[in-house]
Amino acid sequence: MNLEFTEEQVMLQDALNKYLEKEYSFEQRQKLSRNGVGYSEENWQNFADMGLLGVPFDEQYGGFGFGATGLIVVMEAIGKGLVVEPYLASVVLGGQLIQQAGSEVQKEALIPQLIAGELKLAFAYVERNSRFNLADVAFKAEKEGDGFRLSGKKSVVFNAETADKIIVSARTAGDQTSKEGISLFIVDKGAVGLSSRDYETVDGLRASELDFDGVIVGADALIGSLNEAYPVIESVIDFASAAICAESVGVITQLREKTVEYLKTRKQFGQPIGAFQVLQHRTVDMFMVEEQMRSLAYLAAIRVTDGTAEERLKSVSAAKVYLGDARPIVGEQSAQLHGGIGVTDELDVAHYVKRLTMLNVLFGDRDHHMQRFCQS
Amino acid sequence: MNLEFTEEQVMLQDALNKYLEKEYSFEQRQKLSRNGVGYSEENWQNFADMGLLGVPFDEQYGGFGFGATGLIVVMEAIGKGLVVEPYLASVVLGGQLIQQAGSEVQKEALIPQLIAGELKLAFAYVERNSRFNLADVAFKAEKEGDGFRLSGKKSVVFNAETADKIIVSARTAGDQTSKEGISLFIVDKGAVGLSSRDYETVDGLRASELDFDGVIVGADALIGSLNEAYPVIESVIDFASAAICAESVGVITQLREKTVEYLKTRKQFGQPIGAFQVLQHRTVDMFMVEEQMRSLAYLAAIRVTDGTAEERLKSVSAAKVYLGDARPIVGEQSAQLHGGIGVTDELDVAHYVKRLTMLNVLFGDRDHHMQRFCQS
Amino acid sequence: MDLNYTPEEKAFQLEVRSFLKESYPKELQDKVSKGIALKKEDYVRWQKILAKQGWVAPGWPEKFGGPGWSPVQKYIFDEECGTANCLRTVAFGLVMLAPVLMEFGTDEQREKYLSDIYNSDVWWCQGYSEPNSGSDLASLQTRAEKQGDHYIVNGSKTWTTHGHYADKMFALVRTSKEDRKQKGISFLMLDMKAPGVTVDPIITVDGMHVVNQVFLDNVKVPVENLVGVEGEGWTIAKYLLQHERTYIAQVPRSKKQIERLKVLAGKELHNGKSLLEDDRFRAKIAEIEIELLALEMTSLRILSKMSAGQPPGSASSLLKVKGTEVQQAITALLMEATGYYGFPYFKEVLKEGWNEEAVGPEEATFLAPHYFDWRKSSIYGGSNEIQKNIMAKAVLGL
C-alpha cells in the first residue's frame, strides 16, 4: 500500500504549477475563455512541450504511462487554474477512447500526434433525451458500402469547434437504450454533412451541437469492435469522471483558500468577518469536504486504474455523489461568504463556483451516481 | 379565513396549563411513567371533570364538538407536559373510530362513557410485518355463528394494558395487503383467548403485544361496515397524526425554551455559552422549525376537519415529514447543546428528545410520509 | 380556525381574477412566464394600469390612496397576481420610500412625492449599501455636509438595483460623526440627474446588468430633501428594512416557480421515465413544497395576528430566511432538471425578439445562470446570517 506520488509526478506538478502561476492569471483566463475559440493554441503547444499531453498514455506510444493516478496532479492544477484548454476533451476522453479501444494501427497513428499537440479530439455522446444514460443512443450508423453512414444529432460536445476529429457513439444494432449494439466512430471535423452550432458554456468553456446529416466514413473509422462499445464508453467516462473529481479538488482548494483569505481581510462590525464563529465553522466544513473529496478522488483514480468493474463503479460514483455535496457546502457557501461581490462577473470566485457546479453535472449528477452506487 | 382559537378553546387551554403546572412537574411525570400502569387514574378523572375528554366529540353525545382544530390546544399542552395519560389511545384513536364509524347505538353507549372517563379504549392496528402500511392486515376475523372468531397478533398497542376495550383491525376478505376486506371489531380486554405482554416504551409510555387466540365476539362487536374499514382507519390515523403533530409543537417549544435557558446560564470560557454565534444560530434554527411546524400542525388539523381526502393526506404527510426534520434540528441539537447532561436520565430534556423522536415514528416516519405526499 | 374564504372574500377573489384577466397585458404575461428580462417600460406600463384601478399600493392607508384591504384581501391579491404571472411592482417607491414618507416625512414631502410614486412617474432607487458596509450597514461612510440650504454629498453606493433607470435615490448618509455608528446617519432624497452623480454598471455572475455602483461627487441636495430628523436616519433605515424583508419572501412567486419546475421535470426524460416520476427528484421537489406550505401558513398566521392588531415582530426575519431558502432551492432544482442543458449559455435568450431555436428544453436556456445569480437573495436585504443574529437577539433574548 502506498499513497504517495512518484518523484516524476511531483516534478511534473511543480513545473505545471509554475507555468500556470506565470501565464494563467484569472484575467488571462477570462480573455482566453472569451476569445472566440475558448483557449490558447500557444498554451496548448507549451503543454505538449512540457509532456503534459502524454501523462496518461502508455509508454510504447510516447506517453508517461502514469495512468489515472498520475493524472491527478495535472487535473488538480487544471482545477486550481480554471484552465480552459481542451485537456479533458482531447487527452482524457478522446485519448482514452483510442488507448482503450483503438486498434494497434489507430493507436500508432493517433496517440503520438495527440501527445505532440498536433491532433485534437472531441467525444460526442450526449443526446437530447439521453440525460446521463450512456446506453441511450438514438444516433444511427448504417452500413454503406465498406463503410458507414452516420445520421443524427449530438449535444453539448465540448471543444468540438476546434477539434480535428470527433469520436461519436452510434447505434448499430438493438433498441435505443440497449447496452448491446453501440459502436464508436472517428470522423474528421470537416467531413461532408457534419455541421455544428458552437457556443459558450456557463462555466466559460466552449461546446457544440453537432448534426450528422448522412456523413459517410470508411471501415477504418470504427474504433473497437462493432456493437460492443458500451463497456469501453462506460470505462472511459469513469476514467474521465475520476479526472474531473481531481479537477474539482483543485477548484475546491482554491475556493476554500480564497474564502478564508477574504474572511481575514473583509472587515464588518469593526473586525474581520473571520472572527464570526458561524463563518469559521462554514470554512471548516469546506475544509472537511476538501479533504474527504480529495480522498475519494484519489480512491476513484486508483480504482479506475486497477480495480474490478464493481470497485470502479462504486468509487467513481461515491466521488461524484460527494462532489454533489460540495456544491452547496463549498460552492454556494463561497459565494455567500463573499457577499455581494461573490455574485459578480468580475471576481474569480464566481467562476470557480460555476466550474464546481458544472463539474457536478458533467458525466452525471448526484442523483444519477447515487442510483448507480446503490445498484452496483 | 380565520386562524384564531375560539374563546372557549383559549379558556380550556388556560385551565389545562394551570392544572399541569401544578400537578405535573417532571419528577411527578417520571413517577407516573414508572408506576407500573404508566399514568394516574386521578389525573384521568380530573381531565374528565375539566371536560378535556370530550373535546373532539360531537355535542349530541356530550362532547365539545371542537374537532381537530380544537384538539390542538389540548395536544400542545400534552406535549409541553410530557403527559403520559392515555389521551391519544383512548380519546383520539378509540374515540374517533367510534365517532366516525360507530352505529348510533354504539356511539350512544360508548362516547358518553369515554367522556366521563369511565371507559378507556386502545386501538390495535400494527402487525409484525406491516410497518406503516395500514392495509397490511394478516390478523383474521372469521364468521362464527352470529358473530366472529378473531385470531392473530397485534404489536405495540399503546395503553392496551389498562384499556377496558380494544378496537382491532382484522382481515375479513381479500389479500393480506388489500384495502378491501378489512373490518373493525371492539373486544373486551378480558375476553377469553386474549392475552397480552405489557411493557414500557422508550419514551416512557406503556404498550402491549396482543395475542388473540380464537377470541369469540358477537355481531354487535363490528364497528362500521364489514370489509370497508380501511377508509375509516386511514382517516382516524390521519386525525391522530394531526393531533400528535400538535403534541410535537408542545415538545419542540419546551426543548427550544429549555435549550435557550441553558445557553443563558451555562458558562464556559468565561461567558454564557449562548454568547457563541454557532449556538445562537442553532437555537434560531430550532425556533424556525418550531414556527413552521406549528403552521403545518394547524394546517393538518384544519384539513382533517374540513379538507378533501387529498388535502387531508397532503397536509398530514407534510406535517409528518417536517416532524422528521425536527428530529435532528430540535431533538438532536437540544441534547448536543446541553452537553453531557443532555444524555442523562435525570434531566427532562432527554425525555422530551425521546418523545419527539418517537412521535416521528408513530403513524409513519419521514420516508413513509414523503412517499405518501409524493403519491397523493 | 378556518381556511375557507368568507362569501365576501370569495367575491373579492373573483373580482381580482377577472380584473387581471382583462387588464394584465398578454405580452407581459408571456415575458414573465418565459423569464425574459423585463424593461423599465414594462414595469411602468403595468403599474400605471394598477394605479388606474386603485390597486397599485395595497399596503398604503386609504387616506394616501390605498384600497383599504384587509390582510386576507392583500393575501388574495398577491396570490392571484402570482397565479396570473404578473410582474411584481417595483418596491423602491411603493413599498419602501412611501411608507417612510407617510411615517417620517413632512406634509410637503408627501404631497410632492407620493402621487408620482403612485402613478409611476418617478423611478426611485435605494442608496443603502456601500462597498465597505454590507452586512454592517451602520458603518456607512458617504458624507453629507450642510452648506447653507444644501447638503453636499460625497461617497459611493453599491448594489443599486436599477440605478441606471432611476430618476431619484433615497439614501442613507452620514451627517455627523458620533460615538455610536448608528448615530449621525440621515435619510436624504437626491436627484440621479444632478451633477456629480455617476452610475457604473456591475455585471453579475449571470452576465446581466441590473445593479450598479453609484458615485456621488459633491452632489448638491436641498435641505428640504431630508426625511425626518437629521442624524436619526437609522430609525428610518430599520423601519424600511422590515418592510423590505417581508416583501422578499415572495410565496406566490415560489409557488409559480414550483409549477414551472414540475412542468420541466415532467418533460425531461431519464431512462424512459420523466424526472417527475423519479423518486429522488420528486422528493426534492416535495421538500420545497412542504417548506413553502409551512411558510404560506406562517405568513397567514402573521397576517391573522396583524389583523388583531399585533405587530409582526421578528417574523419578518423568518420570512426572509425561509423565503429565500425556498427560492434558491427551486433555482437549484430547475438547473438540475436540465441536466447537460445547463451548460449552453445564450445571453440573447433573455432579449425580446430572440427567435433562434433553444439548445435543449425550450425554457431551460437560462436556468443555470439564474441559479448562480439567485445566490444574491440570501445576501441582499440583510444577509441570512444577519437575520439569524436578529432572531437570536429578539426572539430568543440571547
Add this chain to the structure above:
Amino acid sequence: MDLNYTPEEKAFQLEVRSFLKESYPKELQDKVSKGIALKKEDYVRWQKILAKQGWVAPGWPEKFGGPGWSPVQKYIFDEECGTANCLRTVAFGLVMLAPVLMEFGTDEQREKYLSDIYNSDVWWCQGYSEPNSGSDLASLQTRAEKQGDHYIVNGSKTWTTHGHYADKMFALVRTSKEDRKQKGISFLMLDMKAPGVTVDPIITVDGMHVVNQVFLDNVKVPVENLVGVEGEGWTIAKYLLQHERTYIAQVPRSKKQIERLKVLAGKELHNGKSLLEDDRFRAKIAEIEIELLALEMTSLRILSKMSAGQPPGSASSLLKVKGTEVQQAITALLMEATGYYGFPYFKEVLKEGWNEEAVGPEEATFLAPHYFDWRKSSIYGGSNEIQKNIMAKAVLGL
C-alpha cells in the same frame, strides 16, 4: 499510488486473521455482535490474550513492548479486529496514560505502571471533565495542595467512564492559581480505593450505568504520583487528547455497524419489499457508506504521511468529527429500520442469559436507546463544536 497490499502485508493480514480465529473467544464475539453489555472481566480476558500474543498495544514503541508494526500493519490489525467483531481494548491505560508516561513520566513511573497496564492488572479511569468544565476543560477547579510528601486533592470529576470498575485514576488538578487558566494545572495519578474517593453512578438516557461522578474529599496522593512538571499538566492534557480523538474515529467498527444495518434492513419488510430495496432508505445508507469510504481513505492518507515522518496535525479533529457523525448517522438508521419496534424498551436484553423472545426483530430491541445514548459521541473527547474551533484556528489560521 497503490492500495494493494505488498506480499509482506498480505502475509501479516493472514497471520492476524488466523490468530483471531483461534484465540478470540466465541462468547465475546457473540456478545459484541448482539450488542450485549460487556463486563469488566470480558475486557480483561481479551486484553490478557492479546498481551500474551504481544499485540495488546500496537501503538507502543518496541522498547516498551509494542509489536513494532508499520502504520499499514496497524491499519490491517484494526481492520481485522473489526471484521472479527472483537471488543475494543479499553483506552484509558493502553492508549491514553501509557503514551503520557512514555513521554512525560519518570523511569520509576514507567517501570511501576506500564507492565500492569500491558497485562490488564490495573484498571485505569480518566479524571478530566468536571461539572463546571466541559468544553472549557482548562477551567477545571479540582485542587491539589502540597502538604509534605503528599498532595491533598479536593473536588469532583464527572463523566468518568467505568469509574466503578477502576483501580486508579489519572486526573488533571489545579496545583496553583495563575493568570492564565491553562497554567497551574498538574497531571496526577490517584488510587480509587484511597479514603475520600466516592463514586456515584450517572444513569444515562438509555438507562445504563457506564459513567460516574467521582467526588474527591481530602484524598492523599503521594508526590511521586505527579507526572511531568508540576503546573505544566496542560501540555500533557493536549497531548493525550489528540491520541484520544484519533481513537474515537472507529472506522472498522462503523463498517461493521453498516453491515449490521444492511442485514436488518434486508429483513424488515415494507409493502412487500425489504427496506434495503427501498430507494430512499438505501440512499440514506449509501450516504453514510460514502462518507465512511472517504474517511477510511483520509485515515490512510494520514497514515501514509505519518510513515513519511509527518505529524498528523489537526487531522485528529477531522477524524473525530466525521467519525462520530458517521457513527451517529448509523445509530439513527438502525433505529429507523426497526419502525414501531423502536418503542419496546427492555433493559434486560443487554444482560447475559436473558432468554425471552424479542418484541419485533431479534436485534432491534435496544436500537432506539442506543441512538439516544450515542448522542454523547459528538460531545465527549472535546465536543464537535470545539473540534471545529480547533480546525478553524489551526488549519485555516482564523
